[in-house]
Amino acid sequence: MKTEKVAEYIINWLKEYATNAGVNGFVVGVSGGIDSALTSTLCAKTGFPTLCVEMPIHQAQSQVTRAQEHIAQLKKRFKNVSDTRIDLTSTFDTFKSKVPIVNNQAKVDLSLANTRARLRMTSLYYLAGIYGYLVAGTGNKVEDFGVGFYTKYGDGGVDLSPIADLMKSEVYKLAAFLGVPNSIQKAAPTDGLFGDSRTDEDQIGASYDELEWAMKMQDKGKTENNFTGREKEVFKIYERLNRINQHKMIPIPVCEIPKELK
Numbered sequence: 114m115k116t117e118k119v120a121e122y123i124i125n126w127l128k129e130y131a132t133n134a135g136v137n138g139f140v141v142g143v144s145g146g147i148d149s150a151l152t153s154t155l156c157a158k159t160g161f162p163t164l165c166v167e168m169p170i171h172q173a174q175s176q177v178t179r180a181q182e183h184i185a186q187l188k189k190r191f192k193n194v195s196d197t198r199i200d201l202t203s204t205f206d207t208f209k210s211k212v213p214i215v216n217n218q219a220k221v222d223l224s225l226a227n228t229r230a231r232l233r234m235t236s237l238y239y240l241a242g243i244y245g246y247l248v249a250g251t252g253n254k255v256e257d258f259g260v261g262f263y264t265k266y267g268d269g270g271v272d273l274s275p276i277a278d279l280m281k282s283e284v285y286k287l288a289a290f291l292g293v294p295n296s297i298q299k300a301a302p303t304d305g306l307f308g309d310s311r312t313d314e315d316q317i318g319a320s321y322d323e324l325e326w327a328m329k330m331q332d333k334g335k336t337e338n339n340f341t342g343r344e345k346e347v348f349k350i351y352e353r354l355n356r357i358n359q360h361k362m363i364p365i366p367v368c369e370i371p372k373e374l375k
Contacts, residue, residue, distance in 0.1 A: 114283050116290045120155070123275050128159045130247075130273055137245040138162030138193075140237055142268070144305055145179030148251040148276065150293045151284055153183070155275055156249050157191040158291070164240060167198040168233045170205045171308040179297050186294055199236050205229060226306035230267025241272070250274040253284050255321055259328045260351060261358025262304075262317065269361060280328075281321035317354070319347045327351035 131139070139156040143149045143165045156163040165184045169177055184196045208228060214221055237248045250271030256262040257277045263269045276284060281302075288298055302313040302321065314320050319327070327348045330339070337348050 114286060116286050119279075119283075120158075120287055120291060123155050124158045127156060127249075127273075127275055128161065131159065131161050134247065136247050138164065138247075139249045140164045140166060140241050140244070140246040141249045141251065142166050142168055142233055142237055143180050143184055143196075144251075145176040145183065145297065146251075146300070146302060146305075147284055147288055147293065147297055148253055148256075149180075150183045150297045151288045151291065152249050152251045152276055153187060153194075154288075154291045154293060157187055157194050160193055162244075162246070163187075163191070163194050164244065164246060165194060165196040166237060166240060167196070168201050168236055169198075170201045170229045170232070172305060173308075173310065175300075176303070176305050179294070179300060182294050183297055186292075190292075197240070201229075201232050201236065204232060208232070222307065226304075227264045227267055229306050230264035230304075231270075234267050234270040238270075247272040250277065252277050253279050253281050255281050255324050255328060258362055259324055260317060260354035261361040262313065262354070263361070264306075265361050280325050282325060317350065319350050323347045324351055331355070 127139070138161040139159070141149060141153040141156055141163065143153055153163060153165050165187065167177070167180050167184070184194075187194045188196065205225075205228065209225060234248075240246065241248050248271045250268070250273065252263050252268065252271075252274060253276055257269075257274065276287075279287065285298065303311065304313060304316075317324070324347070326344075328351065330348060331352065335348070337345050337352065340348050
């Protein structure tokens, strides 16, 4: 990857889109992870006002510390960057106390994890509406179009996706080039939606390097029968997630009424 050229291309794409849309800037949810750090840096480099938003919900202190370190660094580097913090912990707890809890803890935990992401999406759009900003998505290619590792209408609810054509490995290269803090570059990727220390790899069962490999193999028309051992296991993980999460990746189905019935 021609890292400098790719960075320049994304920055110009963001600037052109914002100009054509007639908006005032960008709002980005900053989690302390590599994807949001890269996205907010790219937005900052456009020169447009960029609002970085912390939205903790029972967040691990390590994630909070990394997010604050990144925001402080970004504000020092770019005068167009501002920040705000919306602590959604009490909002989440109130929601949790009002909804029915079924006798299936795994499903409850997953639904509540997705609720966290949707509360954050709502907050970002509140701010975007006030300031006339666009909500910049932070999903990469493997997450958005490979395994669908995001929340529908949560972190998947955005106005534009500047890094969604970058593999995770390319995200790291671009982040290093643009000076994202080392603490974020070295941290194990996590969505932080469960209030514990589980990583993305813990949840998925494969690393991003492995998922990138599987994505490329599927694009080449390979099947699980082409592999053995760990490669076969990883390919099956990727293929299953890609299949069951298609509802996130394709447009919402519309029931089109035949003309003769209208």
